[in-house]
Amino acid sequence: MEEQLLQQIVNGLLIGFMYSLIAIGLTLIWGVMNIVNFAHGDMLMIGMFTSFWLFTLYGVDPLFSIPVCFVLLFVMGTLIYRFIVSKVMKGPMLAQVVVTFGVSIFLSNLAVYFWTPDFRLLPPTMLDGTWEIGDIILSIPKVVASIGSVIVSLCIFFYLKKTKTGKAILATEMDRESALLMGINTDRINSLSFGIGSALVGAAGGFLSTYYYIYPQVGGLFGTISFCVVALGGFGSIEGAFIAGILVGLTQTLGGYFFDPSYKYAIVFGIYLITIWIRPQGLLGW
Amino acid sequence: MNHLTKRQKIAAVVTLVLALAFPLVFTDTFPIHVLILVYMFGVLGMGWNIMGGYAGMFSFGQAAFFGIGAYTSSFLLMNFGVNPWIGLVVGGITAALVAAAIGYPCSNLRGHYFAIASIAFAEIVRVVFNNWKLVGAAEGLSLPMLDESFANFMFHSSKLPYYYIILAFLLIAIATCYFVATSKMGYYFRAIKESHEVAEVLGVNVVRYRLIAIMIAGFLSAMAGTFYAQYILYIDPESVMLLPISVQVVLISMLGGAGAVIGPVIGAAVLIPIAEYTRITLGHQGTGVDMLIYGFLIMLISMYQPAGVWGLLSSIGKKVK
Numbered sequence: 001m002e003e004q005l006l007q008q009i010v011n012g013l014l015i016g017f018m019y020s021l022i023a024i025g026l027t028l029i030w031g032v033m034n035i036v037n038f039a040h041g042d043m044l045m046i047g048m049f050t051s052f053w054l055f056t057l058y059g060v061d062p063l064f065s066i067p068v069c070f071v072l073l074f075v076m077g078t079l080i081y082r083f084i085v086s087k088v089m090k091g092p093m094l095a096q097v098v099v100t101f102g103v104s105i106f107l108s109n110l111a112v113y114f115w116t117p118d119f120r121l122l123p124p125t126m127l128d129g130t131w132e133i134g135d136i137i138l139s140i141p142k143v144v145a146s147i148g149s150v151i152v153s154l155c156i157f158f159y160l161k162k163t164k165t166g167k168a169i170l171a172t173e174m175d176r177e178s179a180l181l182m183g184i185n186t187d188r189i190n191s192l193s194f195g196i197g198s199a200l201v202g203a204a205g206g207f208l209s210t211y212y213y214i215y216p217q218v219g220g221l222f223g224t225i226s227f228c229v230v231a232l233g234g235f236g237s238i239e240g241a242f243i244a245g246i247l248v249g250l251t252q253t254l255g256g257y258f259f260d261p262s263y264k265y266a267i268v269f270g271i272y273l274i275t276i277w278i279r280p281q282g283l284l285g286w
Numbered sequence: 287m288n289h290l291t292k293r294q295k296i297a298a299v300v301t302l303v304l305a306l307a308f309p310l311v312f313t314d315t316f317p318i319h320v321l322i323l324v325y326m327f328g329v330l331g332m333g334w335n336i337m338g339g340y341a342g343m344f345s346f347g348q349a350a351f352f353g354i355g356a357y358t359s360s361f362l363l364m365n366f367g368v369n370p371w372i373g374l375v376v377g378g379i380t381a382a383l384v385a386a387a388i389g390y391p392c393s394n395l396r397g398h399y400f401a402i403a404s405i406a407f408a409e410i411v412r413v414v415f416n417n418w419k420l421v422g423a424a425e426g427l428s429l430p431m432l433d434e435s436f437a438n439f440m441f442h443s444s445k446l447p448y449y450y451i452i453l454a455f456l457l458i459a460i461a462t463c464y465f466v467a468t469s470k471m472g473y474y475f476r477a478i479k480e481s482h483e484v485a486e487v488l489g490v491n492v493v494r495y496r497l498i499a500i501m502i503a504g505f506l507s508a509m510a511g512t513f514y515a516q517y518i519l520y521i522d523p524e525s526v527m528l529l530p531i532s533v534q535v536v537l538i539s540m541l542g543g544a545g546a547v548i549g550p551v552i553g554a555a556v557l558i559p560i561a562e563y564t565r566i567t568l569g570h571q572g573t574g575v576d577m578l579i580y581g582f583l584i585m586l587i588s589m590y591q592p593a594g595v596w597g598l599l600s601s602i603g604k605k606v607k
Contacts (some may be wrong), residue, residue: 030398034398035398036398036401036402084585084589087589088588088589088592091588091589091592092592093342093344093397094338094344094540094544094588094592095587095588095589095592096397096398096588097344097397097398097401098344098536098540098584098588099584099585099588099589101346101401101533101536101584102580102581102582102583102584102585102588103581103585104581105533105577105578105580105581105584106578106581106582106584106585107581108574108577109574109575109577109578109581110574110578112574112577113574113575113578117574216574220529224402224405224406224409227402227405227406228402228406231399231402260417262413262416262417263413263414263417265409265413266409266410266413266414269406269407269409269410270410272403272406273388273391273392273403273406273407273410274391276391276392276395276399276403277391277392280394280395280399
């Protein structure tokens, strides 16, 4: 009983770090532009398929595909900002809300059209197997993916806090007008943040593809969860997203353990609704 | 919102006569089926229009209300033999109450935040119904066959009665929306949409009027849900609660013109035939082509014509004058 509980906690942490990385990308875009990228989950899906096809067609180990996913999604994010999102930034609220929703539906169904709605799974990477510590079983791909996610999250954290461009992004997030007055090219910052946010979710897709099912609608679930993570952590807060990702991962596995596994996502969404009711600004928001 | 001009009145009467006469001229089942769907989504779109187009609550969760309506009346009919017409009213009230229960904690949420909350809410409802043994869980409910009659809300030999019933529902929905738009409430809604703070300063009870809007929307959507259950005679969470239904509702309202009374009807009349036609010509369901087109249309409309077809028509109309 106790071992099982411990096992669930470990599982929660492992998936939680994944959620953190996905949510950091989303919260960055959200914080800088006040736009919710509803296509975020579908970008994750594109990352996963990139890794899938690189392996299937060229035999590239998914671990080496992760940088490719990162770069590819950076380019894609920048293009989506340039040609779609930037066009509605001055439009009515409704247009801002639904435009990325359109992108989301478009991407996921494009994937259905080309690659069928089937579920796919990559064969084990070069790092495979399990570790057993006491009674707890750790799947190595999950551990690798989680550690990788934490490393990427830390890198982006230091990039934002230490480099000049990173500080410009954070400044724009705090106050767009003042940032503009300080000589920051906020349009470039928008485009850059959209690119980085997408690149992060691309990397997450690369990690996730090493052990999770790959299918066109995978983004729906992860996208919705990442909205909850971002809301829980506080809109635009990187640290908040990181902590909330872990909390949501734990909620999901422990909720499944104490109640019924089929309700685990409903519990996550329920927690989200309660959070925005009691504390709309999230845990670390202001 | 001004009242109808003479030209608009004539147009409305002509359209109504055409709609009434249509099944007498075209007797094939397919066009009638398509129009039934057009009207049904028109009703759903009207509900969305009141809460989204007027009161500014952009919901991506209308399928939850639709599903609650369909499930309530079907469940009551199967287990207690309750007449579907009573089930329709009970379903509508249930959906309105659920809408109020979820709308209250969300009463401070705007724009994107409300949209996400609506997705989370609809997802919870779907998961619950998918696992709830009492309502058939993932297997859904098959409605019992009743004798064909208006009182039983069930017809087997012809689609015509369904056609006229859903047309009547649509007229009720349009009348509701028109009443809302032209009454004081409509002004309150639009004030809330522009700014909560300003509306509050002007003395509008923001929380109360948002709740009213969301409850009306819940009731109308549930009506469409009961109709769907009585028309198809089989429901499951996959067919009445999935996100694509919610998306279609938003798209219809936006395409026609959100915040214009007749917007959703125009949107449904344009979109549903296209969707049904592509589904038939470009292959069976599941290839995603219809959704692909929806996604593309949503992007185009938001970028170039956020006021929808109605906005386009009225700007042309102004130039002509």
